[in-house]
Amino acid sequence: MARSPSDARETQPEPQAPPRRRRAPAMDKGERRRSILDAALAEFSAHGFAGARLDDVARRAGVAKGTLYLYFSDKEALFRGLVEENLSPVLVDAGGMVALFPGTTRELLDLLIELLAQRVLETPAQALVRLMIAEGPRFPELAAYYHREVVVRGLALIRAIVSRGIARGEIDSDIPARFPQLVIAPAIVAVVWNSMFGAFDPLDVRQFLAAHRDMILRGLGWRET
Structure with a gap:
């Protein structure tokens, strides 16, 4: 006996949702501070202290500029942080x-x-x-x-x-x-x-x-x- 189209639909497996992408584990405060300092050192090395921009430091570190300000108030604070760290x-x-x-x-x-x-x-x-x-x-x-x-x-x-x-x-x-x-x-x-x-x-x-x-x-x- 031939199966009706409705019967075929009933036996087809339901499509599964694609697996969720796992988020990268969030950095703790120490890791984020280190990431910002590494980015600052790279920017200072490439452009000098006067030429470095906090926007570029934040971008290189992969954080929002507002996040950077939670750790360092200005470029001078970044430099002091680099001295303390290195x-x-x-x-x-x-x-x-x-x-x-x-x-x-x-x-x-x-x-x-x-x-x-x-x-x-x-x-x-x-x-x-x-x-x-x-x-x-x-x-x-x-x-x-x-x-x-x-x-x-x-x-x-x-x-x-x-x-x-x-x-x-x-x-x-x-x-x-x-x-x-x-x-x-x-x-x-x-x-x-x-x-x-x-x-x-x-x-x-x-x-x-x-x-x-x-x-x-x-x-x-x-x-x-």
């Missing part, structure tokens, strides 16, 4: 090494060179140093903040390393304690060099800093204890 922890870790490391001053300097290269000079965070060199004079409040939070603390670490070396009988000059800028200068040179010439004549940051370490130690009358 540079301040390096200084804290370096301070712990200087205070607790049991080895020689040369070995300590090797560890600090590795830390500086791995966490700053060979990462996008080096753009913060470059920004201060290029634009610090135009933004004196930011320069004062950077000097207080990064430069002063970094120079204090160098003085502590020199005092430690003298106390251990490994060096016999306090010149770097009086002028710690002599020790940190190659890190700044490395940032400037690679930002200007890195595309066609890159500087090996680690070897450059190690060569400067050897030159400084020889000039200080280095003695292995």
Whole structure:
């Protein structure tokens, strides 16, 4: 017996609704803050501090501009957040090494060179140093903040390393304690060099800093204890 069209319709399976697309898990506040900071660092690196726009930071971070303002009130706050996120922890870790490391001053300097290269000079965070060199004079409040939070603390670490070396009988000059800028200068040179010439004549940051370490130690009358 032939089936009527109505019978065929009754036996056909009902079409199923397409599966719902799962939403990506929402970021927590810490992840969203980190995303905004990463976007700000990329914008500052590409356009400079003066040229960067909060609209572009928000767009790159994938958030509404209003959301950005929940975390950072302006570009200056973003810059301070980047320093706190990328540079301040390096200084804290370096301070712990200087205070607790049991080895020689040369070995300590090797560890600090590795830390500086791995966490700053060979990462996008080096753009913060470059920004201060290029634009610090135009933004004196930011320069004062950077000097207080990064430069002063970094120079204090160098003085502590020199005092430690003298106390251990490994060096016999306090010149770097009086002028710690002599020790940190190659890190700044490395940032400037690679930002200007890195595309066609890159500087090996680690070897450059190690060569400067050897030159400084020889000039200080280095003695292995």
